[in-house]
Amino acid sequence: MTVEMLWEQDDPDEVLRNRFGFADAAAGGDWVVSTVERRWGVRVDPPERLVMSDSNALAWVRSGDERLLVKWSVAPARSERLAFAAELTARLATLGLPVSAPVPTLVGAVQVTVDGVSMGLQRVIDGAHLDVADAEQVRAAGATLAQLHDALRSYPSHGSRPGVLSTPAPLTDQIAGWIASAPSTLSPEARDVFGSMADRAPTALPSVQIVHGDYRAANILCRGTAVVGVLDFEELRLDHRIVELARSAVMLGTRFRDWGPVPLSVRQQFLDGYQTVHALTDEELRWWPVLVLWYSLALVPPGEDPHGWGPAAVEVLEQTAR
Known part of the structure; x- marks a missing residue:
């Protein structure tokens, strides 16, 4: 063994x-x-x-x-x-x-x-982990996440175990708290751009619901262009679906010891696949670039950056600023 x-x-x-x-x-x-x-x-x-x-x-x-x-x-x-x-x-x-x-x-x-x-x-389940270089697999992963969200929206979130899931703080409060913590990897320019975007984001969003919590390549199995297995619901939590969608888009390519960012094209394919099943509201679409930038910035490690999260975050920042 x-x-x-x-x-x-x-x-x-x-x-x-x-x-x-x-x-x-x-x-x-x-x-x-x-x-x-x-x-x-x-x-x-x-x-x-x-x-x-x-x-x-x-x-x-x-x-x-x-x-x-x-x-x-x-x-x-x-x-x-x-x-x-x-x-x-x-x-x-x-x-x-x-x-x-x-x-x-x-x-x-x-x-x-x-x-x-x-x-x-x-x-x-017989399958291979999601390959983010395969555009059809990425779109299928987005569509599957939307199907999961639709199914999870009606699932009782607490049942007889009120201590399992807790309601998150308002999204604007979470972001303000993160900025106030002054992460060492957050440059003054990034702080200003991100803070301005967050201030302009709409306050109205669909209610929180159960989400997977760790939807990325390590937990997605594919066969051909189809998703055949979504694994490990142990990190499930209550959150807005757009939050999970954006976080997953940024982290989509991460596996166990292979922990690197994906390019803009992959994030867009993932979003497109999701919307073939469930179109986002105008408010959610306005939150999308804010959240993608947030998770891109938050994943930059202090010190050594062997997987390139820093340059990837700079690229997202420049795209957002444009």
Whole structure:
């Protein structure tokens, strides 16, 4: 079994032992196999691969010819959110949306607590991560996000778990707070241009709703020109759909350790694809350049910038100023 980190540079064997409580890979694999059989009634082979990031782990297993994915988290504070995300994903699957639906346990649960960790089981989707150099895939990703937003708009945002999601501060307040924090990477020119744009942005926007929270190449699987899988709803939150659309457009090309910006043409293709399904309001369209500039500026790292977020932000700033 291959044991690795998704994006962290830590030693995976040490993380497996110290963070997840397994003496070695074999012990972790035995736990996965026995737990899946006990809770789901499914016999699986020992994991082929185990990947960890932060407090989360993923194990790829086989049951006959079927490939399955076991996901668990050792962070107790995330249990409610993960259960909510699993229920929401199951609902989206019933609507025919391309999501990785959770496999119910023997008692019908889609997320369970096992040995103090929150755990779920999914079927592996056959596809490759979104290629932002493929214009048709990018447009399809935009259209799929619009379909998700339409479906999520009517989903109960709190239900019986009022602590899972919280209403964000007004967008203008968020931006004013960010400018007031005086980020070291925000130049005086950028601050003036961005502040002026934000001041002129309309205050009226459609209500906040549940959004995916992390919609980008790392979580979008494609086959040909079609989106076949939207993964990882664990970062879902309440927000305006135009906020997620703009943030996703800026971060669309980011994966796990490949974390770079995309050009204007890709952002436009993504926006065009979205609007083939759901046209934006005039107010949302006026917010689009403001939010694209905000996220472009916010992603510039202090110090070294190996992926070029700084030059990309300058380009967005110049385009906006023109």
